[in-house]
Amino acid sequence: MVLNKKRYFIQIAYDGSQYHGWQIQPNAITVQELLDKAMSTFYRQPIETLGCGRTDAGVHATEFYAHFDVENLEESKVLQAVAGINAMLPYQIAAKRIIPVHEEAHARFDATARAYKYYLHFEKDPFKLNRSWLVKDKLDLNLMNQAAALLLDYTDFSCFSKSNTQTFTNNCKIVKAVFEETDGGLVFTIEADRFLRNMVRAVMGTLVRVGKYEINLEEFKAVIESKNRSKAGQSVPACGLYLVKVEYPYLR
Known part of the structure; x- marks a missing residue:
């Protein structure tokens, strides 16, 4: 049959x-x-x-x-x-x-939300090798959270996108962006309807600049409004980044 x-x-x-x-x-x-x-x-x-x-x-x-x-x-x-x-x-x-799933279901295009976590730690730890980013500088957690909250006020994140990508729009709706203390370090959680190529690592690199007092909150806003990737911080290492949630309207 x-x-x-x-x-x-x-x-x-x-x-x-x-x-x-x-x-x-x-x-x-x-x-x-x-x-x-x-x-x-x-x-x-x-x-x-x-x-x-x-x-x-x-x-x-x-x-x-x-x-x-x-x-x-x-x-x-x-x-x-x-x-x-x-x-x-x-x-x-x-x-x-x-x-x-139904015959037209699409793993990429049907996703309605995605969430990432980024882990960083402050002291050398062999058990976090390749799973978290070692940062030796002190970071201002409160200031980084203030900057992260500003992300929710914007939709065009061209400044955090890898150039020459095959996307029709650089608009994303971020619904959560927050740092929390974890064992020996910090974890950054960011959730949105979609993400651009390399976006989370570029966001993190720019937020860390805020935490190190290299740029202030107004300058952080200016980076976003510039829509220019060269104005944002460097991409942080891949080792700390985790895709942790993908949502679909027909999955539970």
């Missing part, structure tokens, strides 16, 4: 420190490449996933979704594949669940 092709989401988590980002690239090992290979082997047919975004080399994800299509296979066998797929994946990548 021939079954119709069906679409599914797979939820995964990964430590990105050993990979050259999510998206398949020539001459580099990526999360997508390894996931597609494992799923193709398990399902015994070519599987090509499309992810909810493109995390850069060294960036991590505690929640990441991709969609894929399967042909001629009963849904029960597709949904029960998590353990088998995990057995074929390296330990740094974990499949969490597989979810049936």
Whole structure:
């Protein structure tokens, strides 16, 4: 019996420190490449996933979704594949669940919200290597939170976007941006309807400049209003960045 092709989401988590980002690239090992290979082997047919975004080399994800299509296979066998797929994946990548979705569901375009966390610490710690950014300077937490709150007043974040990206707009609606103290350091949480390429790392680099008193709040606002990437701070290291939430109207 021939079954119709069906679409599914797979939820995964990964430590990105050993990979050259999510998206398949020539001459580099990526999360997508390894996931597609494992799923193709398990399902015994070519599987090509499309992810909810493109995390850069060294960036991590505690929640990441991709969609894929399967042909001629009963849904029960597709949904029960998590353990088998995990057995074929390296330990740094974990499949969490597989979810049936409608045939037009799209992991990237259907996402209504995303959230990232960025971790930094102040003292050398071997257990935070490749998972948090070591900052040796003292930072003014209160001042950085005042600057972070200003992000909610803007929508055009061209100044924090990597140049020459294939996007129709640099507008984003940020609904949360806050620093909190954590064990030996800080964690920055930012949530929005969408993010631009390299945006979170550029935002962090500029907020750290505020925390080091290199620019004040008015100058921070001027950076945003300039819409000029060269006015913002440098991108902070990828090791501290985690994609932690992706929301869809049809997933629970």
